[in-house]
Amino acid sequence: MDHNVFAWPVRIYYEDTDAGGVVYHANYLRYMERARNEWLRSMGQPIGVIKQRDGCVFVVASLDLHYKATAKLDDELSVTAQVTNIKRVSMTLKQTVLRNDEELVVGNLNLVTVNADTFKPVAVPSALTAHPLIQNAIN
Amino acid sequence: MDHNVFAWPVRIYYEDTDAGGVVYHANYLRYMERARNEWLRSMGQPIGVIKQRDGCVFVVASLDLHYKATAKLDDELSVTAQVTNIKRVSMTLKQTVLRNDEELVVGNLNLVTVNADTFKPVAVPSALTAHPLIQNAIN
Amino acid sequence: MDHNVFAWPVRIYYEDTDAGGVVYHANYLRYMERARNEWLRSMGQPIGVIKQRDGCVFVVASLDLHYKATAKLDDELSVTAQVTNIKRVSMTLKQTVLRNDEELVVGNLNLVTVNADTFKPVAVPSALTAHPLIQNAIN
Amino acid sequence: MDHNVFAWPVRIYYEDTDAGGVVYHANYLRYMERARNEWLRSMGQPIGVIKQRDGCVFVVASLDLHYKATAKLDDELSVTAQVTNIKRVSMTLKQTVLRNDEELVVGNLNLVTVNADTFKPVAVPSALTAHPLIQNAIN
Numbered sequence: 001m002d003h004n005v006f007a008w009p010v011r012i013y014y015e016d017t018d019a020g021g022v023v024y025h026a027n028y029l030r031y032m033e034r035a036r037n038e039w040l041r042s043m044g045q046p047i048g049v050i051k052q053r054d055g056c057v058f059v060v061a062s063l064d065l066h067y068k069a070t071a072k073l074d075d076e077l078s079v080t081a082q083v084t085n086i087k088r089v090s091m092t093l094k095q096t097v098l099r100n101d102e103e104l105v106v107g108n109l110n111l112v113t114v115n116a117d118t119f120k121p122v123a124v125p126s127a128l129t130a131h132p133l134i135q136n137a138i139n
Numbered sequence: 140m141d142h143n144v145f146a147w148p149v150r151i152y153y154e155d156t157d158a159g160g161v162v163y164h165a166n167y168l169r170y171m172e173r174a175r176n177e178w179l180r181s182m183g184q185p186i187g188v189i190k191q192r193d194g195c196v197f198v199v200a201s202l203d204l205h206y207k208a209t210a211k212l213d214d215e216l217s218v219t220a221q222v223t224n225i226k227r228v229s230m231t232l233k234q235t236v237l238r239n240d241e242e243l244v245v246g247n248l249n250l251v252t253v254n255a256d257t258f259k260p261v262a263v264p265s266a267l268t269a270h271p272l273i274q275n276a277i278n
Numbered sequence: 279m280d281h282n283v284f285a286w287p288v289r290i291y292y293e294d295t296d297a298g299g300v301v302y303h304a305n306y307l308r309y310m311e312r313a314r315n316e317w318l319r320s321m322g323q324p325i326g327v328i329k330q331r332d333g334c335v336f337v338v339a340s341l342d343l344h345y346k347a348t349a350k351l352d353d354e355l356s357v358t359a360q361v362t363n364i365k366r367v368s369m370t371l372k373q374t375v376l377r378n379d380e381e382l383v384v385g386n387l388n389l390v391t392v393n394a395d396t397f398k399p400v401a402v403p404s405a406l407t408a409h410p411l412i413q414n415a416i417n
Numbered sequence: 418m419d420h421n422v423f424a425w426p427v428r429i430y431y432e433d434t435d436a437g438g439v440v441y442h443a444n445y446l447r448y449m450e451r452a453r454n455e456w457l458r459s460m461g462q463p464i465g466v467i468k469q470r471d472g473c474v475f476v477v478a479s480l481d482l483h484y485k486a487t488a489k490l491d492d493e494l495s496v497t498a499q500v501t502n503i504k505r506v507s508m509t510l511k512q513t514v515l516r517n518d519e520e521l522v523v524g525n526l527n528l529v530t531v532n533a534d535t536f537k538p539v540a541v542p543s544a545l546t547a548h549p550l551i552q553n554a555i556n
Contacts, residue, residue, distance in 0.1 A: 011451075011454075011455075013447070013450055013451055013454055014157040014158060014159065014163060014450060015157070015163060015165070015447040015450055015451075017157050017158035018153040018154070018156050018157065018158070019153060019156035019157070019158070019160050019161075019211070019212045020337075021158050021160075022158075024153060024154060025307065025337075025338045025341075026154070026304045026305070026307035026308055026311075027304070029303065029304035029307070030304055030430075030432040033304075033430055033431060033432055034428075034430050034432075037428075037430055037491075038428075046491060047490075047491060048490070048491045057298065059298075059303075059345070060303045060345055061344075061345055062342070062343060062344045062345060063303075063342065063343050064340070064341065064342040064343075065340060065341050066339075066340045067337070067338055067339055067340060070397070073158045073464075073465070074454075074463060074464060074465045119348070150312075150315075150316075152308075152311055152312050152315055153311060154308040154311055154312075159474065159476075164446065164476075164477045165443045165444070165446035165447055165450075166443070168442065168443035168446070169291075169293040169443055172291055172292060172293055172443075173289075173291050173293075176289075176291055176352075177289075185352060186351075186352060187351070187352045196437065198437075198442075198484070199442045199484055200483075200484055201481070201482060201483045201484060202442075202481065202482050203479070203480065203481040203482075204479060204480050204481075205478075205479045206476070206477060206478055206479060212326070213315075213324060213325060213326045258487070292435040292436060292437065292441060293435070293441060293443070295435050295436035296431040296434050296435065296436070297431060297434035297435070297438050297439075297489070297490045298431065299436050299438075300436070302431060302432060304432070350436070351436045
């Protein structure tokens with residue numbers, strides 16, 4: 001794991017698991033959402049500020065997930081968020097769910113910036129595109 | 140079970156269960172919400188119609204739940220909805236989750252009618268208070 | 279929509295939605311799980327029978343989702359399940375979430391058959407591979 | 418808020434909210450579960466240790482919730498856990514969800530200790546009943 005990549009801790013409770021004894025597969029998307037929000041907050045750009053200042057929100061347009069190992073009750077995981085590509089109205093993020101250094105789930109998510117009222121695509125806010133963490137990530 | 144009481148079927152999938160091998164305790168509230176919505180629809184009063192016509196929604200103000208037995212993966216349950224008391228701005232419902240005739244969870248929920256914009260309490264819509272199913276239930 | 283494809287209805291309640299006013303993106307995976315389970319049941323092969331008879335369960339190994347339009351509160355959706363490829367220990371399913379004839383979400387999921395105790399890959403049960411619905415779907 | 422009471426932070430994401438723009442009512446039970454687990458961990462008694470050493474788990478037998486105000490997207494909440502009564506096989510906890518000093522939801526939960534295999538009630542582990550935090554809470 002690249003220690004320059006943003007990572008957010010997630011603890012696994014009963015709410016996260018299923019009768020197979022492991023984390024329910026859809027729930028990793030919840031953890032990735034948490035990590036994306038905290039990654040934005042870490043850049044001084046929480047979603048509430050973006051919505052109020054720029055009038056836009058991010059919606060998931062597409063994603064892929066690869067499940068490599070399972071997480072269990074009481075595990076402490078780490079979820080990364082890293083921009084791998086950025087276009088005028090969209091960003092692609094790679095997000096990884098780790099337990100220590102073991103990759104459990106790897107995802108790629110394409111997020112489109114849309115107007116919060118009309119849901120029409122709009123440009124990614126310049127406060128993000130100009131941010132060093134994003135500039136560095138894509139170069 | 141009183142066969143005059145409205146009941147709605149719920150099938151249990153992995154999404155509903157936890158690592159204890161049973162349905163996660165909070166999820167019964169989701170099934171009770173489903174049954175309340177379908178009970179309103181069965182009276183010709185789906186929540187979308189009520190919101191558009193009367194400008195109000197229902198919010199849960201308080202509830203109690205009693206867990207008597209557990210539901211498991213692939214169980215087919217039945218969830219009831221029945222008004223036990225009605226006041227100007229609120230209704231109390233008894234809701235039971237059953238597997239065949241066995242009561243698994245029994246709940247009492249106090250729902251307040253609020254303006255959809257301001258969230259201030261408003262009168263329960265007359266289309267509901269005048270409905271025979273509710274009139275019968277409370278007499 | 280091909281009317282030979284298995285489809286399962288899903289109604290949208292508050293539990294399914296988020297503060298954006300639409301269905302939370304991860305929840306479509308829950309609906310796809312429901313449709314897969316009911317598709318197996320429709321072939322006389324509910325997951326409980328498969329687990330008891332063959333000692334195996336299905337786990338999601340990878341998936342991709344494409345979000346084309348949003349579902350809202352009280353929508354009635356339809357979720358399909360269709361095998362597009364089958365190998366010794368895995369199946370690929372295409373699953374589509376529709377509102378009437380409009381495709382909202384399209385997913386491809388790779389499911390691996392694993393021993394229920396060891397989680398080691400095992401052959402897809404012959405009761406499935408031999409079933410006409412699967413034979414037809416892949417030819 | 419009594420600053421001797423255990424409290425655990427919870428941040429609100431889209432996953433937590435519903436189309437009413439607020440936190441979905443059932444989700445507060447998830448936050449209370451998180452706080453109970455972390456409260457046990459804070460006493461050196463995480464649920465995994467209890468299950469392995471004492472062979473038991475806690476199940477919710479009954480609860481009541483009182484909703485006083487709503488939480489919204491991006492709120493940072495605090496969830497308390499405090500024993501109010503303890504018997505041979507069960508504990509009653511008061512749990513409160515706060516935003517700063519405002520009480521949003523207050524709950525009382527009765528938890529029964531059960532054998533992890535048979536689900537039969539067993540005595541509350543002595544490591545808990547003897548712990549100063551619990552001794553203090555109930556005297």
